[in-house]
Amino acid sequence: METLKRKAPDGPAPADNASPLKAPRADAAEPPARTTLAAAEPIACVHDVSYPEGYDAAASASRVLAGGAEGYEPAKKFPFQLDPFQAEAIRCLDNGESVMVSAHTSAGKTVVALYAIAMSLRNQQRVIYTSPIKALSNQKYREFKEEFSDVGLMTGDVTIVPNASCLVMTTEIWRSMQYKGSEIMREVAWVIFDEVHYMRDRERGVVWEESIVMAPKNSRFVFLSATVPNAKEFADWVAKVHKQPCHIVYTDYRPTPLQHYVFPSGGDGLYLVVDEKGRFREDSFQKALNALVPATGGDKKKENGKWQKGIVAGKSSEESDIFKMVKMIIQRQYDPVILFSFSKRECEFLAMQMAKMDLNEDDEKANIETIFWSAMDLLSDDDKKLPQVSNMLPLLKRGIGVHHSGLLPILKEVIEILFQEGLIKCLFATETFSIGLNMPAKTVVFTNVRKFDGDRFRWLSSGEYIQMSGRAGRRGIDQRGICILMVDEKMEPSTAKMMLKGSADSLNSAFHLSYNMLLNQMRSEDGDPEKLLRFSFYQFQADRALPDLEKQIKELESDRNSMVIEEEESLKDYYDLLQQYKSLKKDVRDIVLSPKHVLPFLQPGRLVRILYSTYESATFSIDENVTWGIIINFEKVKSNGEDRRPEDSDYTVDVLTRCSVSKDSSGKKTMKIIPLKECGEPVVISLPLSQIDGLSSIRMYIPKDLLPVEARENTLRKVEEVLSRFAKDGVPLLDPEEDMKVQSKSFRKATRRIEALEGLFEKHDIRGSPHIQQKLKVLHAKQELSAKIKSIKKTMRSSTALAFKDELKARKRVLRRLGYVTSDDVVEVKGKVACEISSADELTLTELMFSGILKDATVEQMVALLSCFVWQEKLQDAPKPREELDLLFYQLQETARRVANLQLECKIQIDVESFVNSFRPDIMEAVYSWAKGSKFYQIMEMTQVFEGSLIRAIRRLEEVLQQLILASKSIGETELEAKLEEAVSKIKRDIVFAASLYL
Template sequence: MVKMIILRQYDPVICFSFSKRECEFLAMQMAKMDLNNDDEKINIETIFWSAMDMLSDDDKKLPQVSNMLPLLKRGIGVHHSGLLPILKEVIEILFQEGFIKCLFATETFSIGLNMPAKTVVFTNVRKFDGDKFRWLSSGEYIQMSGRAGRRGIDDRGICILMVDEKLEPSTAKLMLKGSADPLNSAFHLSYNMLLNQIRSEDGDPENLLRNSFYQFQADRAIPDLERQAKALEEERDSIIIEEEDSLENYYSLLQQYKALKKDIRDIVFSPKHCLPFLQPGRLVSIPCTKNDENSSSFSIKDEVSWGVIINFERVKGVSEEDANKRPEDASYTVDVLARCRVHKDEVAKKTVRILPLKEPGEAAVISISISQIDSLSSIRLIIPKDLLPLEARENTLKKVSEVLTRFSKEGMPLLDPEDDMKVQSSSYKKAARRIEALENLFEKHEIAKSPLIEQKLKVLHMKKELTAKVKSIKRTMRSSSVLAFKDELKARKRVLRRMGYITSDDVVELKGKVACEISSADELTLTELMFNGVLKDIKVEEMVSLLSCFVWQEKLREAQKPRDELELLFTQLQDTARKVAKVQLECKVQIDVENFVSSFRPDIMEAVYAWAKGSKFYEIMEMTPVFEGSLIRAIRRLEEVLQQLIQAAKSIGETDLEAKFEDAVAKIKRDIVFAASLYI
């Protein structure tokens, strides 16, 4: 790809990849390509070593520094957040000067830097967003492809997408021509902001929230919601039904009946009762998939289709004892041959609609959960061993149709839950008795014999749905019109009072003064550690190591385990964090206690301890698998936290702690980690 780009003089080119390691791997694959002449190589070497002159001799020997120059001299560069800051800056300068013809970069290169190229290549159009792999959004594509084409130099920019899996036209259109990502407020309340507002003489947290962009967005939706509610109310009031009270009573009985039927089905089709009867060849009824437009429509009896069981299996990762504890659909899947319609949507996902047996469609084997089974027949068919040929599947469904025709008058014989499946639970018997009582009520009900009962019930169901929509919209309007963060503000104030940061009259206490100064780490946990005497009783190096847990965010698979004394400190930190989280939970702040505790990570404790002890940077890089740039960024954030702690100690008159924090800053603020920027 790069050879073709260079041959057609489409360089410089930026190749976007979504992983730091992949950027380096792809650049190393280009080892045999040379895109620069001798004069350019001399200039690159001069610029490179002029920048590296500020580093010590030891730092100049770092693998990242020594490995990068040969690559740069050939006109190939790498740019990602794991690089040494000084290396990133050199690469940016060389790219601007035209000495780098091909740059492998992560998407961060497309944000905040004015670095256009003639061509942009996407090595992939799917990315992992921390939860799952997904297609690029339109906003992400626009941002990165926008680097293609230099104003005043190129007539046009070239964008190349490398796609190694099927990309549906609709997905491509959405990515290339879709609208920009919506701009939604990410405003959130923090204890630091709240305390500073309370401490300020003319501060008013409620006023601040009322004037936030978040509140503006919530309020802006109200007029539109009012219009929607009014239109729905008018539509609902226009529906007039004869004998509505009597019909409503019948409708209510039907809803109870359906709920009881579902309860019985859940009991009968629990794994312990139904697994012995899921043999291949058994006829099974399953609900037909409703059309989207009819998905919420009402019917007295749901339409079912008949199929044949082929096989069943436990979902991977679910143990035998676990299977009975979890919901059926989370434990087992059943393969059923049924009449279906297969459809592929815009995002290349396959959706399967189950159809009645007589409708035109394809005979397909589908996987369903046990909870989707409506009933099991006592009849079993002999099925072919090989169902891959379409003819074999069609012939099997013909046999099912013949059986249905044979039993059209008396109905398909079903397995009896009590006699055949031996369901003896008291909850089943109780539900069965209630169903029997309801069936008697249906027979005696005055409206049951009405010829248009089904149509009338559908109209009533529609009216009830409109009422539910109006209620939902009005609920949204009420929550939008009040202060968006009102409940959270009250809850967070409760936390601050409970923990002694403010008095009942909203006067900031000593603890509150400390938390006011801390904005780069979790203010409550850090303040609690400070007031518990943990930071006072330990050595400076140990304190710096402990504070690294507040600034390190990345997850490492093979992090070095900290030594015993550091591990003991980390346990104290976890205990403190757990107490803080539990108090917040008790005060009704939305928080996941275990997630909060696990957000403090000990991965770089050992490396930071060694750095504070005076070790060289190349020595600490041998101790940890993290990228150099990531570690430098963490230590710089650590220095920022220490500066805030100096101010906090000063504000409460703790001179010993202030001196200790200043000593910590002096120990970590040196060499390559705090090397001056080339742009200054």
């Protein structure tokens, strides 16, 4: 095993690229104190304020802020000089006005929260601190408890001192308290929303909007956010909703400036691409890409059923890029380092690449062992033997850690504590580590520049990059933070520039309606669903966009009206026929080229007719642009999503044909297919099946070695000779029905329609018109403008009306049809039950409860059935549940199908099968056994899921059970209530509910 020792820094390295694996050095004398760094350069911050309509802004502005008043005593004094943005925000708080603080990760936003809490406690007022996740709530509770004594915690899992003056809670708990009209609501003077940029989250963002709109009107707010370009718009909304000023204090200042490097896969150096002044170095970026050694088929390595790319592949772990990178970082004293990966499995795989690396001294190892086992003492002897526990300690002792949502929660917290104590030098983490408690490192490495977002692989957004790179650079310790992008594929300079230097993601509303929201609004004394929609951030942004949309329409209409075309009506008719024709041709190709029909005929040597496009004829002719090539090979392409996510396969065909090859300004090769007779190069190019227009019945011999240009050129000459032989009647093609056995009514119907359209084209009076192609181009552009205008007008109509108005009516119809509310919107018994359910699908679960299925099942069966509501991951090889559980699951599916079909009848847009399939039986057996009293290691043997994922599901299941207990209590169902309480007692035990180390 290699124990790495650090080298002393020895002067700066070259600015663009370094000698093999040498990074630019830190200056020898690093500044010791925070104030020194703060004074090194001016720290700019912008202070703006949003006033509600009719507010006397002049009078407010003329008031003397408390910070300047005689005899002023701050609520809290800090042992360091405040940054301007902190001081500015604190002045707003002292003045009793709301403030939004928008600053980078690690900039010190928590200082403002601490001051707001101190001020509330001094004034004997109640303050609420909300955070997006339970883990962050736990961490903040610990942090505030060390500072103030009167602090409580409410997360759903844990309740500590619920009557405390300062309450830390998740945003969901705060929303629930507001709907229930809790006594606490009337006493709240300040509400602190941490990580408020979470409001743009697609699933949970709506909770922030509800909570802000419904917050007590006499309370004030502190919003803490990552940098967002539209902070002023958000503050304008808050000022409008609560009829009070809301200040914006915004800073782009980073306490520790960042340098951004690229490490090309297979290369041997780092390339500085953005310096600490934020300048993008395009020449250096291009050198990095030129040094990139792309992974070939032989360089790929299969691990856990997935093909690893160049960054992690290699003959041995010591030769992998990741090993070399970490080794260089440690030797250059650039640790601690966080290496971000976008898959839990890859995190663990990369950590295993460090098997021969030891970063810790003996005394550090002893400390780690002490901390580790004192934490694990909370577990039973059986749980201490879990593979995840026993396998992690040797890794941690060597100074290497892993952090992702699949870890046991207690293990994740130990790793966080060890990292904060400086005992972990190298941490492999998923994106979630960039959210929450301030845990910076000197260096951040991105092991990939693409991520799978649930639909597709895409480049990281600038907002995601800003959030994660914000972990680089420790204030008062590092003179600069270092970010390294490991790149294993070509990327355009514009893409890199957008990622590294782009603006943060805007704070846009993710508001959507839910039945739980509507029922709670209807039940609440002051509730009004339409009012909630009217005051939503979604509606506010829609109203704001109207003037711009009107301006766009005027400009587009002016452009459209300036286009005058001869014989326009006749041309439109011809154009419409042409679009139909092309659509039908595509339908036919899709049927014929489906893998089941085409794969047996993709043999090497078969002549293939391929589509290529030019601007002139891409849309405006019935004759497609086609040329010929010869098949060399085909391969199956499969997308690798997040762990165990099955994806549909696709195929590409390698075809030898002629291309024009050119280079763009950055030196990147671009290839364009051209006719065989034109001047170009013989190239083997990978094409999707959709680019094939027909397969010939002719097959030719192809040489084994096509690497020499002469071999490729000679093969294409022979193809041309074959084509010239069939010049009169055309090259014979495989008949889809006779040769390829395509048996499809859709195919026959489409081909008959194509023949009919060809007849119409022959007779059309516009066919012989001069300059028809040019006229069609103009008409096409005019049609596109009309489509844009129509789309914008539709957006405007939905904006000027109340947002979601039609959906609101439809959802109310559903609730009436199911008997949840009366025709006068009075909440009935079933509605009261659904009001309590916010952690599962409220309609399906309520229907299940009223059908008697939960009553008839045993406690263990009931718990197993309810697990289908909380498990969201997709497993490929999940075990089929036993017969009695399978029957229960069938009843759940039928209930879900009934609920979905009724919604469809009421004009709610819903995919019935997708909805039914969202209830998954994958962990039914494991949860059933857990409720029966099995040990955790035993249930882990039943499933392939991560330990942390299963624990999270069971904890959420307990949340659902608690909500059902409240629901049963509200309607007097004592028998079911007792059964549900028994269910909670059966699952709430051992490692699954081990207490947080932060509490």
